[in-house]
Amino acid sequence: MTGSDAAIPAIDTSRPHPARVYDWWLGGKDNYPVDEELARRILAVDGAAVRGARANRRFMHRAVRTAAEAGIRQFLDIGTGIPTEPNLHQVAQEIAPESKVVYADNDPIVLRHAQALLHSTPEGATNYVHADVREPDTVVRLAAETLDFSEPIALSLVALTHYLSDDAYGLLKRYVDELAPGSFVILSQVTPDLSPEVIAKAAEQFRRSGTPFFPRSLAEFSRFFDGLELLGPGVIPVSGWRPGPEDVAAQAEGIVPVYSGVARKV
Ligand SMILES: C[S@@+](CC[C@H](N)C(=O)[O-])C[C@H]1O[C@@H](n2cnc3c(N)ncnc32)[C@H](O)[C@@H]1O
Numbered sequence: 001m002t003g004s005d006a007a008i009p010a011i012d013t014s015r016p017h018p019a020r021v022y023d024w025w026l027g028g029k030d031n032y033p034v035d036e037e038l039a040r041r042i043l044a045v046d047g048a049a050v051r052g053a054r055a056n057r058r059f060m061h062r063a064v065r066t067a068a069e070a071g072i073r074q075f076l077d078i079g080t081g082i083p084t085e086p087n088l089h090q091v092a093q094e095i096a097p098e099s100k101v102v103y104a105d106n107d108p109i110v111l112r113h114a115q116a117l118l119h120s121t122p123e124g125a126t127n128y129v130h131a132d133v134r135e136p137d138t139v140v141r142l143a144a145e146t147l148d149f150s151e152p153i154a155l156s157l158v159a160l161t162h163y164l165s166d167d168a169y170g171l172l173k174r175y176v177d178e179l180a181p182g183s184f185v186i187l188s189q190v191t192p193d194l195s196p197e198v199i200a201k202a203a204e205q206f207r208r209s210g211t212p213f214f215p216r217s218l219a220e221f222s223r224f225f226d227g228l229e230l231l232g233p234g235v236i237p238v239s240g241w242r243p244g245p246e247d248v249a250a251q252a253e254g255i256v257p258v259y260s261g262v263a264r265k266v
Contacts, residue, residue, distance in 0.1 A: 009111070015210050016032075016211070017109065017211075020035035020107075026057065030113065042202045042205050046198045048257065055238045055250055058247060059158070059260045060091075060186070061091050068092045073096055073100065074151060074152065079158065089103075100125055104143070105130070127145070129143060149179070152179070153184075157186075159258070168224075169223060181266060183265045190213075191215055193259075194237075194257045221261070237257070237259060239256060
């Protein structure tokens, strides 16, 4: 645990938090009535919210497996969320047990879970940074206590950039600049392209609850990969990214409005 040993911030149950709303959609129990209320309100306007959350989570598994199979042994996952099995370190360490993983999130509830989770993992292989993605100096400095930035790292911001405004481009570049050639960048985020009115209503619900929300078009999302080498099939809705049988079946229920992509730094 890094940057967090001194004080555990209080959990605010008076307003919904994205990690806990997402947890409700995933069928988790680590959420409060305010989170469930917002999750249900969004589900009422966007009937694909639960399918989207699950499809996004499966994308993360496949993308991490792809990076691990390509030889990546270090992972920096920012906007980790509340643990939901299998977690990223379990996917990576199933392929290569020596893989090192650093998780980072700014939500106190994620911090509490990380503390419990890390007690059950081998010392030094997995670490957690309690920090805001918008503080790259802090995140990189603390992550560097576990990860070697002179070797390739898979950097993942999965379902995170839709909470970040336009400075997200400069922010991501700041992280990518720290990475060694051969590193991977794994991203996904909500798009208005497929159902603009539905996503506008869902975004409005998030904003009213105090969480800024920035859906992005194909062109806007693709911009995150500028200067990087996109892996096939490129930028595509999550269920279509190197789909497994479950994803093929899920696609039959409709395409979820979440873009994804995996790229390599050359
Ligand atoms: C929708 S969840 C995604 C969880 C996980 N990455 C996944 O895709 O399954 C978004 C996560 O981003 C975190 N988050 C939102 N804004 C953040 C910020 N500014 N800095 C760090 N984490 C943030 C939330 O606390 C939440 O855990």
